[in-house]
Amino acid sequence: MRLVFVTLLALMLATVVGLGMTWMTATRGTDLGTLTIGAWTARPKTGTADVDPYSRASIARSGELPVGTGDGVAFSATTDDRKRPLDGRCDVVVSGVTPAARFWTLTLYDQKGRLVANSLQRYGFTSQEIIRGADGAFEIRVASRSRAGNWLPTGGIERYALMLRLYDTPVGVATRAPRDAPMPSIAMVGCP
């Protein structure tokens, strides 16, 4: 009787621990093969055939298609440079330069990866649309109300993610140091 109880307890514990860990890693992701530069993280290996099992599980769960390595690389950010979560009610400035790439796009998503509706139907910028300073640097203002210059509307949602995709770029699996890939800074400049 006791043995049965003990076995059942062990099996239940195994199920909870095992599936719980799987759920955690599949939703939040792991640090395996992650390239972090400032607030931006990328997993260049997800675009290759030797993608790790954890990334495969999270890709299968979310239903997205990773950007292939011969195509480009995707960096995402959910916090600013000081690790504060991006809040759609605040003003956030994304500024600086991007790594070498033929084209890049910056897109704003909600936490489930959907675009955020707004009256301008602007969901992001491409490298060609952006207004730059004389030195080639740019400044994008991510805010709920309209701003001068490059304004990216948040629709006032609480949490969002920014995704910077570089197309036809040398940045990828071999990139290690931030100086190979100078990413734009993300700063929260004001909250109402």
Add this chain to the structure above:
Amino acid sequence: MIRLLFTIIAGVLLGGVVHLVSVLALPRIATQDAYSRLTPLTKLNAVTPLALTDPNNAPMPFMDPAFAVAICRYDLSGGAIKLTVPVSQAYTSVSFYTRNEVAYYAINDRSAGRKVIELDLMTDAQHEELPEDEDVTAADRLIIDSPSATGLIVLKALAPEPGLMPQAQATLASSSCKVQAEAPAKQAEAPRARR
């Protein structure tokens, strides 16, 4: 007491096994993965343009709205596939995914190096069956080996400005993806006997 501790340790260890097995199994049992989402929207072995990504309509999460996207869902069991994608003005790329969304190959217009990206997609077995001389004469033919018999080819054309989207879509509309007709019976043998 000892027995309880032992139970907990055994449970945690077993939990590790459950975790590893479930992580490895997840890509196979997932029902909402990209391939399953695209299956009702796309034709088999043909190019299907996807509607533009907007907040109310996105077949997959985290799609880039600056791109026109078309999908060719392939099944190589009927033969190799020939893919032809004309290059748009800005940027065009073709990415290959297995049934379980492993991105095994991707190429863009610059690495293809010409006005039209032309590729042959086949399984390893089909590649081996290819007559050797054909491999040589068609040196400019790019052959991709697919690790799985089924999968997805994603064609993307960038619209650098929203106004250029119709052009990008038009480029993809004239691309093709179809099962190759049976290889023409070896012609190389015919013109040998003439003197």
